[in-house]
Amino acid sequence: MTFDEARALFPVLERFAYLNAGTLGPLSRPTLAAIEERLRFDQEHGRGGHDWFMSVLELRTRVREQIADLVGTTPGQVALTSSTTDGCNIVLSGLELGPDDEVVTTNSEHPGLLLPLHVSGVRVRVAEVAALPTAAALETILSCITPRTRLLALSHVLWTTGQVMPVHELKRESGVPVLVDGAQSVGAIPVDVGELDYYTVSCQKWLCGPEPLGALYVRDADQLGIGIPSYFAQKSLEPDGSFVPAEGAGRFDSGWLASPSLAGLEAALAGAPEWRFERAAEMAEVCRGALRERFELVAEGGESTLVSFVPAGDAATEAVRLYDAGVIVRDLPGTGWLRASCGWWTSGGDIDRLFAALA
Ligand SMILES: Cc1ncc(COP(=O)(O)O)c(C=O)c1O
Numbered sequence: 001m002t003f004d005e006a007r008a009l010f011p012v013l014e015r016f017a018y019l020n021a022g023t024l025g026p027l028s029r030p031t032l033a034a035i036e037e038r039l040r041f042d043q044e045h046g047r048g049g050h051d052w053f054m055s056v057l058e059l060r061t062r063v064r065e066q067i068a069d070l071v072g073t074t075p076g077q078v079a080l081t082s083s084t085t086d087g088c089n090i091v092l093s094g095l096e097l098g099p100d101d102e103v104v105t106t107n108s109e110h111p112g113l114l115l116p117l118h119v120s121g122v123r124v125r126v127a128e129v130a131a132l133p134t135a136a137a138l139e140t141i142l143s144c145i146t147p148r149t150r151l152l153a154l155s156h157v158l159w160t161t162g163q164v165m166p167v168h169e170l171k172r173e174s175g176v177p178v179l180v181d182g183a184q185s186v187g188a189i190p191v192d193v194g195e196l197d198y199y200t201v202s203c204q205k206w207l208c209g210p211e212p213l214g215a216l217y218v219r220d221a222d223q224l225g226i227g228i229p230s231y232f233a234q235k236s237l238e239p240d241g242s243f244v245p246a247e248g249a250g251r252f253d254s255g256w257l258a259s260p261s262l263a264g265l266e267a268a269l270a271g272a273p274e275w276r277f278e279r280a281a282e283m284a285e286v287c288r289g290a291l292r293e294r295f296e297l298v299a300e301g302g303e304s305t306l307v308s309f310v311p312a313g314d315a316a317t318e319a320v321r322l323y324d325a326g327v328i329v330r331d332l333p334g335t336g337w338l339r340a341s342c343g344w345w346t347s348g349g350d351i352d353r354l355f356a357a358l359a
Pocket residue numbers: 022023082083084085086109110112113155157158159181183184201202203214
């Protein structure tokens with residue numbers, strides 16, 4: 001598939017310079033068709049009967065396999081969830097943390113991680129890493145670890161600055177369990193979970209799937225308690241609710257997920273071209289090159305697909321003005337920054353439109 005063929009699959013790109021996959025990715029025609037087809041199929045089968053039920057379970061199995069492939073693991077280590085936030089809640093509720101335990105995080109995390117962290121009751125230590133080079137960020141996070149540290153919890157790609165955090169080095173050098181918020185990494189940059197312990201996936205962003213869908217990688221299901229059980233948690237159940245857990249990470253599945261959305265995600269995952277990471281990185285670099293001529297970039301580095309910068313006026317007002325000019329970017333609340341998300345579908349023309357609309 002050539003770039004022009006791939007780009008032509010996304011109706012939204014006919015109208016907008018769509019630079020906001022960091023919030024929600026564009027949906028392709030095959031993805032939309034798969035959603036519609038599954039919706040029709042479900043209605044035709046009355047959403048009932050053995051065959052229909054089995055077809056949903058098979059769909060779940062296929063999507064689980066696709067996601068496992070994507071992050072370099074096995075289907076038995078992947079739970080299907082509705083979001084990254086869901087994944088963070090599943091891990092933090094299952095670890096049974098208390099006020100004497102500590103978790104180290106960074107000062108650039110999304111509420112999807114921070115809120116589950118806070119309500120877990122654990123003591124949260126915040127490493128100041130925003131705008132630090134990778135090596136300094138690594139040292140800063142490591143220096144926050146104490147004998148009470150039970151977990152490192154941080155994003156692979158910071159949603160504010162777009163910096164890539166050294167998650168594998170952190171695991172290697174600390175030996176402490178690591179929960180990675182993968183909302184801005186999976187589908188945007190190559191991801192291999194390697195020795196990491198927990199890794200979340202948001203399917204509605206860089207994977208161009210419908211919302212709400214997500215996934216959670218769990219290295220060793222037996223090391224994590226089931227804090228938020230769904231129907232899928234159990235293999236067998238007693239009248240008093242005690243249960244034998246289902247095999248593997250499937251026990252953390254967050255419940256019944258809409259089958260049309262799963263079908264759309266299956267199509268989106270199958271349709272992503274092999275060259276996607278190279279192309280997205282290249283376009284992010286083109287975007288940085290264009291913007292730095294006239295604006296201050298929030299972080300240099302060039303590893304991720306998020307490009308944040310300081311616009312001339314108020315960021316929220318600028319985002320609205322850009323939308324009206326056919327350019328969709330995100331203003332980052334409380335920072336005064338705008339963020340452009342560059343995907344494998346992004347063209348030089350999109351960057352030109354952004355630059356022209358900012359002028
Ligand atoms: C770094 C990060 N974490 C978590 C989230 C929340 O993702 P979800 O809606 O899948 O919970 C976002 C969404 O923008 C994000 O950027």
